[in-house]
Every structure is written in C-alpha cells, then in structure tokens.
Amino acid sequence: MTLILDPDDPAGWREAPPAIDAGTTGSRLTDGLNPEQREAVEYRGPALLIVAGAGSGKTRVLTHRIASLIESREAWPSQILAITFTNKAAAEMRERVQALLGESASGMWISTFHSACVRILRREAESIGLSSTFTIYDSADQRTILKRIIKELDADTMGFTPASAQAKISKLKNELADVETHARNANMNDPQEVMFLEIFRQYTRRLRAASALDFDDLIAETVYLFRAFPKVAALYQRRFRHILVDEYQDTNHAQYSLIHELTRPVPREIVDELDAHGILVRGMTDGSGAIPGASLTVVGDSDQSIYAFRGADIRNISEFERDFPGAKVVLLEQNYRSTQNILSAANAVISNNFDRKEKKLWTADGDGDKIVGYTGYTAHDEAQFIADEIESLHRAGVAYRDIAVFYRTNAQTRALEEIFVRSALPYRVVGGTKFYERAEIKDAMAYLIAVANPVDELALRRILNTPKRGIGPATETALASFAEQNELSFRQAMRAADGLGLGPKVTGAISALANVLDEAAAMLVPSAEGLEAGTNAGAAKVSDVLVFLVERSGLLDALRNSRDPQDETRAENVEELVAQTRDFDRENPGATLVDFLTQVSLVAAADELDDASGTVSLMTLHTAKGLEYHAVFLTGIEEGLLPHQMSASEPGGPAEERRLFYVGITRARKRLYLSLAMSRAQFGEVAVAMPSRYLQEIPEGLIDWRQSPGMATSRGGTQPRALNARRGEPGGAWGTRDRDLERFSVTRSDKPKTEWANRVTGTVRDNGDLTLAPGDRIRHTDFGEGKVTQVTGEGTKRIAHVSFDTAGQKKLLIKIAPIEKL
DNA sequence: GGGTGCGGTGTTTTT
DNA sequence: CACCGCACCC
Numbered sequence A: 001m002t003l004i005l006d007p008d009d010p011a012g013w014r015e016a017p018p019a020i021d022a023g024t025t026g027s028r029l030t031d032g033l034n035p036e037q038r039e040a041v042e043y044r045g046p047a048l049l050i051v052a053g054a055g056s057g058k059t060r061v062l063t064h065r066i067a068s069l070i071e072s073r074e075a076w077p078s079q080i081l082a083i084t085f086t087n088k089a090a091a092e093m094r095e096r097v098q099a100l101l102g103e104s105a106s107g108m109w110i111s112t113f114h115s116a117c118v119r120i121l122r123r124e125a126e127s128i129g130l131s132s133t134f135t136i137y138d139s140a141d142q143r144t145i146l147k148r149i150i151k152e153l154d155a156d157t158m159g160f161t162p163a164s165a166q167a168k169i170s171k172l173k174n175e176l177a178d179v180e181t182h183a184r185n186a187n188m189n190d191p192q193e194v195m196f197l198e199i200f201r202q203y204t205r206r207l208r209a210a211s212a213l214d215f216d217d218l219i220a221e222t223v224y225l226f227r228a229f230p231k232v233a234a235l236y237q238r239r240f241r242h243i244l245v246d247e248y249q250d251t252n253h254a255q256y257s258l259i260h261e262l263t264r265p266v267p268r269e270i271v272d273e274l275d276a277h278g279i280l281v282r283g284m285t286d287g288s289g290a291i292p293g294a295s296l297t298v299v300g301d302s303d304q305s306i307y308a309f310r311g312a313d314i315r316n317i318s319e320f321e322r323d324f325p326g327a328k329v330v331l332l333e334q335n336y337r338s339t340q341n342i343l344s345a346a347n348a349v350i351s352n353n354f355d356r357k358e359k360k361l362w363t364a365d366g367d368g369d370k371i372v373g374y375t376g377y378t379a380h381d382e383a384q385f386i387a388d389e390i391e392s393l394h395r396a397g398v399a400y401r402d403i404a405v406f407y408r409t410n411a412q413t414r415a416l417e418e419i420f421v422r423s424a425l426p427y428r429v430v431g432g433t434k435f436y437e438r439a440e441i442k443d444a445m446a447y448l449i450a451v452a453n454p455v456d457e458l459a460l461r462r463i464l465n466t467p468k469r470g471i472g473p474a475t476e477t478a479l480a481s482f483a484e485q486n487e488l489s490f491r492q493a494m495r496a497a498d499g500l501g502l503g504p505k506v507t508g509a510i511s512a513l514a515n516v517l518d519e520a521a522a523m524l525v526p527s528a529e530g531l532e533a534g535t536n537a538g539a540a541k542v543s544d545v546l547v548f549l550v551e552r553s554g555l556l557d558a559l560r561n562s563r564d565p566q567d568e569t570r571a572e573n574v575e576e577l578v579a580q581t582r583d584f585d586r587e588n589p590g591a592t593l594v595d596f597l598t599q600v601s602l603v604a605a606a607d608e609l610d611d612a613s614g615t616v617s618l619m620t621l622h623t624a625k626g627l628e629y630h631a632v633f634l635t636g637i638e639e640g641l642l643p644h645q646m647s648a649s650e651p652g653g654p655a656e657e658r659r660l661f662y663v664g665i666t667r668a669r670k671r672l673y674l675s676l677a678m679s680r681a682q683f684g685e686v687a688v689a690m691p692s693r694y695l696q697e698i699p700e701g702l703i704d705w706r707q708s709p710g711m712a713t714s715r716g717g718t719q720p721r722a723l724n725a726r727r728g729e730p731g732g733a734w735g736t737r738d739r740d741l742e743r744f745s746v747t748r749s750d751k752p753k754t755e756w757a758n759r760v761t762g763t764v765r766d767n768g769d770l771t772l773a774p775g776d777r778i779r780h781t782d783f784g785e786g787k788v789t790q791v792t793g794e795g796t797k798r799i800a801h802v803s804f805d806t807a808g809q810k811k812l813l814i815k816i817a818p819i820e821k822l
Numbered sequence B: 001g002g003g004t005g006c007g008g009t010g011t012t013t014t015t
Numbered sequence C: 001c002a003c004c005g006c007a008c009c010c
Helices: A036-043 A058-071 A085-100 A111-130 A139-153 A163-174 A177-187 A191-209 A215-228 A230-240 A252-261 A270-278 A340-350 A379-395 A410-422 A439-452 A456-464 A472-483 A492-496 A504-523 A528-533 A542-552 A555-560 A566-587 A593-601 A653-666 A693-698 A709-713 A739-746 A756-757
Strands: A048-051 A080-084 A107-113 A135-137 A213-214 A242-244 A295-300 A328-332 A371-376 A403-407 A427-429 A616-620 A630-633 A668-677 A681-684 A685-688 A703-709 A777-780 A784-792 A799-804 A808-813 A818-819
Touching: A036 A058, A036 A230, A036 A328, A048 A058, A058 A080, A058 A242, A080 A111, A080 A230, A085 A107, A107 A111, A111 A215, A111 A230, A135 A139, A135 A215, A135 A340, A139 A191, A139 A213, A139 A456, A163 A191, A163 A215, A163 A252, A163 A472, A163 A504, A163 A528, A177 A191, A191 A213, A213 A215, A215 A230, A215 A252, A215 A808, A230 A252, A230 A270, A242 A252, A295 A403, A340 A371, A340 A653, A340 A668, A340 A693, A371 A685, A379 A403, A379 A630, A379 A668, A379 A808, A410 A427, A410 A504, A427 A439, A439 A456, A439 A542, A439 A555, A439 A566, A456 A492, A456 A504, A472 A504, A472 A685, A492 A504, A492 A685, A492 A799, A504 A542, A504 A630, A504 A808, A542 A555, A542 A566, A555 A566, A566 A593, A593 A653, A630 A653, A653 A784, A668 A777, A777 A799
Parallel strands: A048 A295, A048 A328, A080 A107, A080 A242, A135 A213, A242 A295, A371 A668, A371 A703, A403 A616, A403 A630, A427 A616, A630 A668
Antiparallel strands: A681 A685, A777 A784, A777 A818, A784 A799, A799 A808
C-alpha cells in the first residue's frame, strides 16, 4: 500500500519517509525486460548512468524504475524528481508510472528543467528579491530590450546587433557567469568588451526592474538561490531523495550545476535547524547527523547530443563516472524500434564521428525494407515525391499520424506545405511559427502580463498605444523620464498622468488605460475566504479577465472595425486565445493568471503534438528528438543544409550535424526515406545543391535510389556532378546505370528546363466553383490528363481523387489545383 | 501622431 | 525573399 502525498499539502514536506523494505520489488515491474534494462530498474546506489541508444526502451526503464521505488516503499512519490525534455514527455511519464502503480501518484515532480525551476523560484522568490509573479521573457522580448539598449549606447557602431548580444549573454548565463563575474575576467583595454559589459549590465538591470527573468535565468537564478541560501536548498535536498534526468547529454553547465546542488548532502548544522523549525528529519540522517545526498539517475546517449549551440556540454555525460565516483553504468544497445536496415545505416553514419564510445544498435526483428532515396530537381519536386509516397503509404494502410517529415531549417516547410495543400494531404507543422508569436496574440498577452506583473515595463510599453490611442513616442518618453525622476514605476507614472502637463486627449487616454488595468487587477484578488485559506477562491477566471481586457481596452473593437482585411483574422486569433483561456480554466480549476502565463511561456514545440490527430507531422530534426514514427522522411539531405552552412565554422559543428542526421534516421520504425533537391531557393536566388557528405556514409546496398543524385545530375550534362562522384569513373559512388538513365529520361518527359523551376510557385489559382463529378476527365498542368474517380469534402475543401493516365493516382484540392475540365 | 513606401540587411537549430 | 528601420508626407 502506497500512501500518496499531495504536492501542495505542506504536510507532504513533513511526512516521515517510508521504511525501506528492500526485496519487495514485484517481478511484475521487471517482466519482459532484457537483463540490462532489468539491472537499470533494480540497481540501487548513489549514482546510475544509463547509456541508452536510440529506441532501446529508456522511457520504459525510467518509468519502471520510478514505479519500483514507490511500490517497494523505498520512496514516497513526493521524493521523486524526474526531469524530462518536454512537458509532453513529462505528462506521458506521469501517466505511465500511474498506470504501473494502478493508482494516482500525485506528488511526484515530473517536469522540464525550466518548469521545475519556475516552480521553485515562484515559491522562493522573496529570498532573492523577486516578485513571485515575475514575467518570463522569451527571445523576442530579449531582442526588443537589447535593441533599445544598443540604440541608446550607440553600440551598433561597434558591430553589436541584438542577435549577437543575445547569443553572448545566453552563453555566459549558461556558464553561470553573471555580470560581475564576467567583469572580473574581462579585458578592460578592449573597448568592445567594455561595451559588451555595459550592454550586459543594462540588460540585467532592466530585467530586474521589470521583475523579469529570461529562459537562461530560470536555471541560473535557481542555482544562485541554492548557493546563496543553503537553508532554502536544504528543503529541496531533503525532499528529493531520487532525482532522474532524461536526455542528460543535452544538459548545459547551469543545468548540470543545478543537479549538483540538488544532490548535495544536507550538513548536520542545517539538519538541526530544519528540525528546530518542525521539519521532519528523523530517520533521514546518517551516522554523522547529516542527510545524505539524493540518488541520481541519468539517462542519455552522447550520439544524440544536438544542443551544443545552447550550451549543452557532452562532457556532462562522458565524464559522469568521474563526477560521481562509484557510479554504476548500464548500457542499453538492443533496439526495439527500427528495422536492421535502418539501424545499420544509423550505425554506419555515426561511426564516422571519432572520439566516441563504440556502440552498435541491433535488433532481433529482421532487416525490413530498404531505405528509399530520391533526388528531385527542385524542393517542389522533392516535396511532390514525398506527397505521392505518403499517399501510397496511406493507401497501403499507414495512418497519417504515423508519418513524419523532418527538415533542418524551418524555411524548408514552405515548399512542402505548398505541395501538401495542393495534394489535399492532411498535415500539421509542429513548432515553427507559433500561435503565441503573432503580434495580436502578443498584444493580448501583454495586457495579461501587465496585470499580473505591474512593474513589467516592456509589457506596458507594448500596450501603451495598442490599439492606437494617440500616445506616441514623445509621450512615452515623457512618462518614462517622469517615472525615473520620481523613482516610480512606469505604471505608477501612468496613474499620475494628470500632473504631467500633457494634452487633455493624451492624458485621458493614459488614465483610461491605467484604470482598465487597475480594474482587471482588482478582479484577480481572491475573496476573504480564499485569502484566509491561501487559495485562489473568489478570484476571476483567466478567461474573464482576458475578455474584460480585450473588450475594455478597445483592442478587439479596433481589429473588428479595421478596414485592413487581415485584421479580421487577427480578431479571430484573439478570440481563439480567449477560447484557449477557457480551456485552461476548465482543465485547471483554481489555477491563477500567473499559472496560465507560465504555461504559455514554457510550451515546447513538441508539446503541440496531438496523438489523436489524423495528420502527417512536419518538424525540424531538433524537435523530432525523442519521437518515433512508422515512416519517416528526412528531407534536404544536402551540403549546406545538412550539414548546415553555419555549422562549418563552429568547432565540432560537422560532428554535431552528423548526430542530428543520426537522430533523424533512428526515429523511423519501418520505413525511412532520404530525399534531397538538386537546386534550392535560398533567399530569392536559386542555388545549386550538392548531396550531403553523410549520404555516402550509408552502405550502398541499404538504399534503393528511386532517383539518385547521379541520375539527376546527368540531366542535360550541365549540372555539377554529385559530390565525390569521382571523375573519370562513370557513375561514381552513386551507380548511374544506363537502365536508370533511360527510365529517368522517360519520367521527365519532354518538358523544357524552366518548367521545373516554377511549376508550383507560379500562380496561385482559384478555380472558384468548378464542379467535378466522378467520371469527368480533366487536364492537370503537371500530371497530364486523368479521370476523376471520386469527390470528397465540402466547399473550398472539396477534393478530387483523380486517376491520371501516366502519373497515377492523386488527390487534388479542387479550388486551387492547376486543372481544367475537359 | 499616423501612414506609406523605399532601401538595406540578414540568412540554423530552441527552452 | 521577407522583415525592419527610416524618411517623408498628410
């Protein structure tokens, strides 16, 4: 029988730990595991490193390990802290543990690094002089602030850009270097460094003044908190007896330090103090009166380390045994996900990275199908191949949700989306241009932030003249300097607008806005009973506050009454945001506005994935980490894209790009497609693309080239040859056989060269109310003539299923397809 | 104070 | 190509 503790129940912190009753770990939790997995579940000791190759069942091992700790009564749920890479992974892990235990195990902290830190920081905010309603600034917010600072300091003349300053500040924070630490190491004779220091100092000051933290601060400030307040740290060190970290290869120095602080023993003096404060420590101390450090389990695979650009340090995992002497290491190599052909390709590619521990994935499930390769002339050609192939997989019974398309850069979605829309292929772009990044949504969110955190000047300045109320830059500056001179916040200056001697119209507008914000703030105060009980009872719901704000501020009306046709969509987006807050209120009863803002700030791209959706998923290779699909399309496998141009100059760049390719390959269960284009439009210009060097690292026999780079380059003879296809050796590495050439020349028919370049980007058609019925014959500009076999869908989404005479079966969106009825 | 249009510029991956 | 900043005009 396991006692479940409520995480928010203060008693949970005082509850006696369960008696250790080793040996009761039910075999149920290790049944069906291989010997290595079993060992990873059952090992007990201070430190455990699970080196888990792709698809080796590490999530299974982690969930079973947690369940076994709880079931054997070695730990309460509240003593578990598990760190995952996305919120979605956290939710899944929680569900799986609960399913294993057969009861709710609330009280466990299963979350991302960032979520866990926000939770700690909001709770302990006052220790470090921060408001518990602090705002979390995203990259765009950082950029805005840095832009202002650089402009004020004229730092652009020294070559500083918001992006460069942002990167440098982020890098320092990930190394736990704050302004003063950095100042000590800086070379004050270098004017550039002096200037950077000033930018960094101002940036830090402004975030402080706004009671705001950026993403990197969330981790770094938690570490500073623990280091500066050992008694605060002790609360968490005492509580979390078992810490588990997933994707450990992608932790940066700050995250590593956080884990280090959390696993420290609590010294005897502090234990005594905790005891004096009524916090239960009996039974937790060792012979010396100290509480020993928590046990640490990390899971990772250095071959999948792909976040060096945000400070991930591969040494955290490769030197784990040195950092934690006596650590146990368990190696999981058996793969339960992919076919041997896919694994062989992955093994071959990754073996080209030197300086790695030899590890070979294997499966007992057989070779499976060959990997399919395709080289298009353009990105659209490549996309068309993918769309056709997806349709044929779908006809063969593969659900759309089991198919994913990966790419290196977000810009690559363009061509894919164009073709997918035309092919009436249901798809969803995961990540990319996010809903919350739209200007109107950021505006509405800024209203909420301004209410939740009144000292947030960035949010206030954003909404000051949105919608237009005649408050221009001059008035804004007047308010800002009035605030500074009188040591007021920007918000207080707004309330005092009457005394500023501004025009009556402007003054009225400022006061009206200040009033709306004050009224909204009043809505959020809990009732007397709520305050008494320390809950949010009686406070207005997030959706009610948002509706009040967007109505009373005039934001929604301004969009609705605008003559800009795009504003109609923007108004709908704001209404969609309202709908989202309603969902939030319903799903999180008792949650506060700050809870909502936090959740929005910390959504990861992969969190948007909806398993129930019947759509193909499109995402970057980075977002794909940790996921798996029946069929995977890796696109744009070209020099310059993978490896990316920008990585060439970075130390370790090409090796990291190879790991990215490796991650992509190992996401596939049964079918893997590798595709590329001969030419790719990069910022307007069409550039010649070469096959990626990584393609040749895959043994030839594993790939079935439907159209190889050799075949494609031979067209017209004017294109450069495939990379590394040796001169004087016909076909080179790509095996350009005559038979293929013949087949190829038939495929491309007699179209002139230029047709390939613009066949899709040309005009966006609108066939209006063209009606088609089964039996009709049509002509398509690319596919030629064909017969309509079926029409599905309604209105603008009507889809014609066409059997083309030479191009085979296709689905077309009638409204925009380049077709005519015959 | 607000709107339009020109020209310059950047250009990876993400919590 | 797309976005942003700036200058110009109302």
